[in-house]
Amino acid sequence: MMNNNKNSKILIVDDTPKNIQVLGKTLEQKDYEIIVAQDGLQALKVVEKTLPDLILLDIMMPKMDGFETCKRLKDNPKTKEIPIIFLTAKIEIDDLVKGFDLGAVDYITKPFNSKELLRRVETHLELKRKSESLEWSNQNNRELIHILCHDLTNPIGFIEGVLQLTDQDPFIFQEMKKSLWTAVKNSINIIDQVRKMQALTEGKYELDLNLVPLKLFIQESMEILKPKLIAKNLELVIDIDDHLEVMVERTSFSNSVINNLLTNAIKFSYPNTKIYMSAIHKTDQVTLSIKDEGMGMPKGLLKDLFKMNKSTTRPGTIGEKGTGFGMPLVYRFVNAYGGGIEIFSKEKSHDSKDHGTQVYITLKGGVQ
Ligand SMILES: Nc1ncnc2c1ncn2[C@@H]1O[C@H](COP(=O)(O)OP(=O)(O)OP(=O)(O)O)[C@@H](O)[C@H]1O
Ligand SMILES: [Mg+2]
Known part of the structure; x- marks a missing residue:
């Protein structure tokens, strides 16, 4: 699989140094940039400085557990779009549901299988990239529609006005012909412009x-x-x-x-x-x-x-x-x-x- 997500920043939040080490080593193979935090509170501080592209979040941690950390990250407009994958020893069905309810996108179970870890991380980075590009093109399309509707109003309004006048006085048409042409050409140009x-x-x-x-x-x-x-x-x-x-x-x-x-x-x-x-x-x-x-x-x-x-x-x-x-x-x-x-x-x-x-x-x- 081609790695389009090279240089993506991944935040690992875990209170066990060994886990951080294993995860970090695996992810570095794919040129991801790794940031670490040892508990939820520290993670919240870290994201204030550097926004990661994805977060691997342990559930059981002192000070602030993974669920609470996830909730806070999802409540903050700046961090709410970052995909969160939970790290868990064994999946309890209740935990699983709770995590998804809080906005997590996936789970990875310990001990980690490096292939599985890399695949899940890649998939979610890719999904995030695609949804950002979709959002961007949506925004762009909205702007183009505005240009079409907005800028066509002037020349078409002008044409309408002249036609109304010619209803009252047909001789006006000849007088206004040149300006009518300009308005029509402008309209065509605007459409062309939006295409461009x-x-x-x-x-x-x-x-x-x-x-x-x-x-x-x-x-x-x-x-x-x-x-x-x-x-x-x-x-x-x-x-x-x-x-x-x-x-x-x-x-x-x-x-x-x-x-x-x-x-x-x-x-x-x-x-x-x-x-x-x-x-x-x-x-x-x-x-x-x-x-x-x-x-x-x-x-x-x-x-x-x-x-x-x-x-x-x-x-x-x-x-x-x-x-x-x-x-x-x-x-x-x-x-x-x-x-x-x-x-x-x-x-x-x-x-x-x-x-x-x-x-x-x-x-x-x-x-x-
Ligand atoms: N020359 C100006 N004098 C005073 N207010 C202005 C002037 N130009 C713009 N504005 C203010 O900025 C607003 C936005 O201008 P803009 O051209 O974006 O939209 P609009 O003129 O309201 O609508 P549209 O251009 O779509 O017909 C105006 O509604 C007005 O409140
Ligand atoms: Mg205006």
Whole structure:
């Protein structure tokens, strides 16, 4: 059997030095890293410093027995996923049931048979590895679904809006045709993007980074957000050098990064105010700033802004709704380009004159 679990850390908890020695010797043959503890209390201290991948736990021990130790380990969110195998002299049926009830995955009886020991350890390490990878891919799939649903909302919402207008005035169609095409192309690109990201996580694809003209990109993204700007009578002031280029993946930069940041700036701006976009360039980096004069964010919210599992969503200044996945996606993409993001915000409730949010995105780039 191939050993994928090489270098896994195994904690042996036993009060008999001889047992530790025998177990340790057997496991070291397979390059496992061994940590030892002589009783339950010591084991709890050890795991605070080093998290093992698996625990071999004696049942009969002074101070704290194996059952109590197991219970404590399973009660602690940090250690509850570590597989525990009990070491026992002879299996009493009551003990067996009690151990499984407490969350142990297996038993090994003394005297130890080295082949059996290695097989059981390998099996449980393998199971743990598989369940971690499953959890990771689940999380990843959830994120991809969010991207699909979240980022498709803007272009498809725009198409819906235009179609509603053409019901009232068919001539509008011709006027809006170019923007409709952009929205349709964006939607197709987003779907393509999700496919690519899936391939990316499966190791079948590399993110296609290119230098793109920043101002042009922003102007394109702007197209489908225009109705929202008009609805709130917002002025977008763009001060970006035509020659600045940034290193990004096109589709995600336009549809996820720029679009989400601008949508937020619009959503949390008060009507009749301004949004400023500017960029500065330093050696091989370009920093883009998006600044609004809106309601701002409390500190507690800022802290959780990039987390998928923490909801930070609030309605906009005219009641616009959201899902709260915009910023986590922006963060994910900017990181994937090797860039960084920083946010400063002042709440209106703190200062009724000087308030708003400023987002800085730093990317690799320069002058054309
Ligand atoms: N420019 C901003 N001004 C004030 N608050 C903001 C700004 N940008 C983001 N926030 C706060 O952060 C929250 C999370 O933003 P995010 O873009 O992740 O989600 P959302 O805008 O609520 O929903 P979605 O983007 O899915 O439509 C917002 O609901 C808001 O509370
Ligand atoms: Mg948003």
